Amino acid sequence: MTTIDPTARVEDGAMIGEGATIGPYCVVGRDVTIGANCRLIGHVHVMGHTSIGAGCTVYPFASLGGAPQSLAYRGEPTKLAIGENCTIRESVTMSTGTVGGGGITRVGDRGYFMNCSHVGHDCQVGNDVIFATSATLGGHCEIGDFVFIGGLSAVHQFTRVGPQAMIGGVCGVRGDVIPYGLVNGQYARLEGLNIVGMKRRKFTRERLAVVRSFYQRLFESPGVFSERLEAARSLAATDPAVAEILTFVDTGTHRPLCLPLGRAGENG
Numbered sequence: 001m002t003t004i005d006p007t008a009r010v011e012d013g014a015m016i017g018e019g020a021t022i023g024p025y026c027v028v029g030r031d032v033t034i035g036a037n038c039r040l041i042g043h044v045h046v047m048g049h050t051s052i053g054a055g056c057t058v059y060p061f062a063s064l065g066g067a068p069q070s071l072a073y074r075g076e077p078t079k080l081a082i083g084e085n086c087t088i089r090e091s092v093t094m095s096t097g098t099v100g101g102g103g104i105t106r107v108g109d110r111g112y113f114m115n116c117s118h119v120g121h122d123c124q125v126g127n128d129v130i131f132a133t134s135a136t137l138g139g140h141c142e143i144g145d146f147v148f149i150g151g152l153s154a155v156h157q158f159t160r161v162g163p164q165a166m167i168g169g170v171c172g173v174r175g176d177v178i179p180y181g182l183v184n185g186q187y188a189r190l191e192g193l194n195i196v197g198m199k200r201r202k203f204t205r206e207r208l209a210v211v212r213s214f215y216q217r218l219f220e221s222p223g224v225f226s227e228r229l230e231a232a233r234s235l236a237a238t239d240p241a242v243a244e245i246l247t248f249v250d251t252g253t254h255r256p257l258c259l260p261l262g263r264a265g266e267n268g
Contacts, residue, residue, distance in 0.1 A: 005042075017054060031077075032065065035084065048096045049077050053084035053109065062092045068105075068121030070098050070139060083109035083127065094119040101140050108145070117149075126163065135167075140254075144179060146197065153188075158254035163244070164201060166194040175258035179244050180211065189261045190219065203241075210239045218245075219259065225266035 004010055004022040013030035016022065020034050023042035028034065032046045035054035043060040046052065050065030058064070065080045067073060078097040081104060082088075092113045097104040101122025108127035113119075117131040120138050126145035135149040138156050143149075144163030153171040155161065162179030171188040182194045193215055198208060218232045229249065236243045249257065259266060 008040075029065070048080060050080040050082070050096070052082045053086070055085040056082060056088065057086075058088045059090045059092075059115075061090050062088050064088070064092075064094050066093065066095055068095045068098050068139070070121055072100055073098050073121075076103070078121075079104040080107075081105070082107045083111070085109055086111045086113065088113045089117075090115040092117050095121040097122040098139075114151075120157065132169065146201065148197070156255065160248070160252065160255065162248050164194055164197050166197055173258065175256045176248070176252050177258045179248055180241060181258070183258055185261070188258055190258050191260070198241075207239055207241070211241045214238070214242045214245070225259075 002016050002018060002020050005024045007024045008022045008026040010022060010028040011030040014028045015033040017034055017036035017038060019037040021039045022028060023040050025042055026040045026044045029047040031049045033051040035052055035056065037055050038052055039057045041059050044058045045063045046065055048065035076099050078099065080094055080096045094107065095105060098121050105119060105121055105123050107119060107125045110127055111129045113131045114133045116134045118136045119125060122140045123137050125143045128146045129143060130148045132149060132151035134152045136154040140158045141155050142160040144161060146164045147161050149167045150169035150171065152169055153167050153173065155173040159173055160176040162177055162181065164179060165177045165181045167173060167188065168184035171183060171185060173188040177183050180193050180198060181190055182192050183189060184191050193212060195208065214232060214235050218228055221228055233246060236246050
């Protein structure tokens, strides 16, 4: 049974799923869809053309579906789509998209967004991500599945973070982070592989050894990066993770790769 607190304001046209709870002083706009069994605890503002998947819990003072923070935005009816079973903690903000960025911001399933984290306009966020306190995405970022972004870290607009990568705390991420990468530092630098995360995803010792060997050959060997990359292509068949990293490197368009300290000049 759907429950709407008497102090909440749900505009005509909003679609509220079965079993959802709209708590005290929430505001739900007319173009909003709230999935089944969602729980808006209180003082939540959902606006714009926003859909929230089933089973999500949204904590007080979250603001979802606000206009994109883009000077190019002219009030177009762009969208925010949030997946199922996400936890969205206090004061989280997520913006709708822009026409120039495809018109939609997407957030996957089972994400955990800690207090004050932010998903900017036109971002594409995967499943099972964790954003720690005040983790921030600029516009047009692409974030893969199982990514962890540490507290107070900010990802520059148009940056890609590959699946299962880990961003340390208080990082400024200005370059694409390879799948399974581990980055740290005030201006983020690649420090290795997210071995802990890979073990949690059931990588065997044998697979870890193969991917580590590839990583060392590509990022730690002497020589020019482009030459090392060509030499490493022969390893694509040794493990799916190796092939995934190579594909990620090849498909970058907007931002340089995040490289180890001392290697930044190799981009391009």
